[in-house]
Amino acid sequence: MGKFSKRDSSEIIQPVRSVVPIQPYNGFLGVMPSYVAADGILCTKMVTFYQRAEGSSLPSTQATVLLFHPERGHITAIMDGEAITAKRTAAVSAISAKLLMPALSEVLCILGSGQQAKSHYDVFTNVFKFKEEWGSKTLSQPNLCWRS
Ligand SMILES: NC(=O)C1=CN([C@@H]2O[C@H](COP(=O)(O)OP(=O)(O)OC[C@H]3O[C@@H](n4cnc5c(N)ncnc54)[C@H](O)[C@@H]3O)[C@@H](O)[C@H]2O)C=CC1
Ligand SMILES: O=C([O-])C1=[NH+]CCC1
Known part of the structure; x- marks a missing residue:
C-alpha cells in the first residue's frame, strides 16, 4: 500500500x-x-x-x-491485525476497482456477509457512487437489499 x-x-x-x-x-x-x-x-x-x-x-x-x-x-x-486486515484488504480492492472498473459501473454487489463484506461495503460506498447496492440483509446496512 x-x-x-x-x-x-x-x-x-x-x-x-x-x-x-x-x-x-x-x-x-x-x-x-x-x-x-x-x-x-x-x-x-x-x-x-x-x-x-x-x-x-x-x-x-x-x-x-x-x-x-x-x-x-x-x-x-x-x-x-483483524481491524487492519479489514481496512487494508478493502482499500486495496477499492484501488483495483478505481483502476479497472468500467466508468459506467452503477451496481455494487457483495457476496457473503462477514468482515470483508462489511469493510468492502464501507470503503466502496465511501469512494464510489452506485445507483444500486446488492448484498445480504445480514450485512445490516439499512439500504442494502437481498436477492436470491
Ligand atoms: N486477500 C486478503 O488479503 C484477504 C482475503 N480474505 C478472504 O476473504 C474471504 C472473506 O473473509 P472474511 O470476511 O474475513 O470471512 P468471514 O468468515 O467473516 O465471512 C465469510 C462470509 O462468506 C459467507 N459464505 C461462505 N460460503 C459462502 C458461499 N458459498 N456463498 C456465499 N457466501 C458464503 C459466510 O456466510 C460469511 O458471511 C475469505 O475467503 C478470506 O480468506 C480475508 C482477509 C484478507
Ligand atoms: O492476507 C490476509 O490477511 C489473509 N489472506 C487470506 C485470509 C487473510
Whole structure:
C-alpha cells in the first residue's frame, strides 16, 4: 500500500507471504514481514485463516501485527491485525476497482456477509457512487437489499 501510494519513490522490502498449511483443520498460517526504511517501519503480520464448516461459530480469519524498532530490534507495538486486515484488504480492492472498473459501473454487489463484506461495503460506498447496492440483509446496512 505504501509503495503504491508513493508511486515507487520509496524502497520497501516485502517478500511474498510465507504460508504454512494446517491440514487437519483446513487452515493456514501466513507470515507477512515488511520493512520500509525511509519511514522506519519494520513489521510483521501473522494471520491464521480457515475454511470453516457451515454454521461454525469460529472466526475464519485472525491476525496480529507486530511493529519492531528497526535499529534496536525490540517490539514497539502489538496491533489488532483483524481491524487492519479489514481496512487494508478493502482499500486495496477499492484501488483495483478505481483502476479497472468500467466508468459506467452503477451496481455494487457483495457476496457473503462477514468482515470483508462489511469493510468492502464501507470503503466502496465511501469512494464510489452506485445507483444500486446488492448484498445480504445480514450485512445490516439499512439500504442494502437481498436477492436470491
Ligand atoms: N486477500 C486478503 O488479503 C484477504 C482475503 N480474505 C478472504 O476473504 C474471504 C472473506 O473473509 P472474511 O470476511 O474475513 O470471512 P468471514 O468468515 O467473516 O465471512 C465469510 C462470509 O462468506 C459467507 N459464505 C461462505 N460460503 C459462502 C458461499 N458459498 N456463498 C456465499 N457466501 C458464503 C459466510 O456466510 C460469511 O458471511 C475469505 O475467503 C478470506 O480468506 C480475508 C482477509 C484478507
Ligand atoms: O492476507 C490476509 O490477511 C489473509 N489472506 C487470506 C485470509 C487473510
